[in-house]
Amino acid sequence: METATASGSGTVTAKRKPVFVKVHQLQPNTSGHTLTVKVVSSKPVKVTNKNGGRPSFSSRPLQPSRIAECLVGDETGTILFTARNDQVDTMKPDTTVILRNAKIDMFKGTMRLAVDKWGRVEVTEPANFEVKEENNLSLVEYELVNVEE
Numbered sequence: 001m002e003t004a005t006a007s008g009s010g011t012v013t014a015k016r017k018p019v020f021v022k023v024h025q026l027q028p029n030t031s032g033h034t035l036t037v038k039v040v041s042s043k044p045v046k047v048t049n050k051n052g053g054r055p056s057f058s059s060r061p062l063q064p065s066r067i068a069e070c071l072v073g074d075e076t077g078t079i080l081f082t083a084r085n086d087q088v089d090t091m092k093p094d095t096t097v098i099l100r101n102a103k104i105d106m107f108k109g110t111m112r113l114a115v116d117k118w119g120r121v122e123v124t125e126p127a128n129f130e131v132k133e134e135n136n137l138s139l140v141e142y143e144l145v146n147v148e149e
Contacts, residue, residue, distance in 0.1 A: 018034040018100065019034065020034050020035055020036060021033050021034065021035050022035065022074055022075075022076040022077075023035065023037065023072075023073055023074050023076050023077040023078060023079055023135075023137065024076035024077045024135065024137070025076075026079060026104055026111065026113070026137060027104065028104055028106055028111055028142050029104060029106060030103070030104050031101070031102070031103035031104070032101055032102075032103070033099070033101070033102040033103070033104075033113075034098070034099065034100050034101070034102070035074070035098070035099050035102065036074065036096065036097070036098050036099075036124065036127060037072040037073055037074050037081075037096070037097060037099065038072065038073060038074070038094065038095070038096050038097075038127055038129075038131050039070055039071075039072050039081075039091050039092060039093050039094065039095045039096075039097065040070075040071040040072060040073055040078060040093065040131055040133065041070065041071045041093055042068050042069075042070040042071075042083070042088075042091050042092060042093055043068060043069055043070075044066070044067070044068045044088070045067045045068060045069055047064060047065045047066070047067050065084065065085060066084070066085050066088045067082060067083065067084055067088070068082075068083040068087075068088045068091060069081075069082060069083075070082075070083050070091045071133075071136075071138075072091075072097070072099075072113065073131040073132065073133065074127070074129055074131065074132070075129040075130060075131070075132055076132055076135065077132050077135030077136065077137055078131060078132070078133055078135065078136045078137065078138070079111060079112070079113050079136070079137040079138050080110075080111075080112050080113065080138040081099070081112070081113040081114065082105070082112050082113070082114045083121075084114075087115065087121050090121050090123060091121070094126075095123055096123070096124050096125065096126050096127040097121055097122060097123055097124060098120075098121075098122045098124050099113065099115050099119065099120075099121055100115070100119050100120040100121075100122065101115065101118050101119030101120070102114065102115050102119055103115075103116065103119075106142065109141045109142050109143060110138050110139070110140065110141055110142070111137050111138055111140070111142070112138065
């Protein structure tokens with residue numbers, strides 16, 4: 001029996017097992033990371049209305065975005081995670097989460113971890129590691145250098 005696929009080739013592609021990375025392995029402007037981290041702290045960030053306070057004429061009212069800056073980490077280091085909307089409720093201190101398809105955004109020259117609509121934040125069993133808070137990757141400032149050939 002052949003199984004239909006989106007490509008119509010009749011073959012089934014096996015899903016790849018996720019490759020878990022550690023916090024200290026994260027690099028600027030990379031994506032597709034899967035990692036298990038503990039939430040160290042979470043603080044809400046004040047968000048201003050995107051349309052500058054002007055009335056909206058769309059059919060649905062604008063929902064204010066909820067954003068929290070969360071310090072997350074594992075036994076190799078920590079990094080700031082930007083939690084958005086429903087993710088804010090999940091990212092409570094002392095919670096262990098698996099971040100799937102996470103990406104590194106650059107903010108004022110520093111790395112921030114984020115999960116957009118293509119990824120997932122899942123609560124998992126409490127991890128048995130101590131977070132290494134003295135190695136905070138979000139405190140390292142990067143500078144964009146153009147290399148001419």
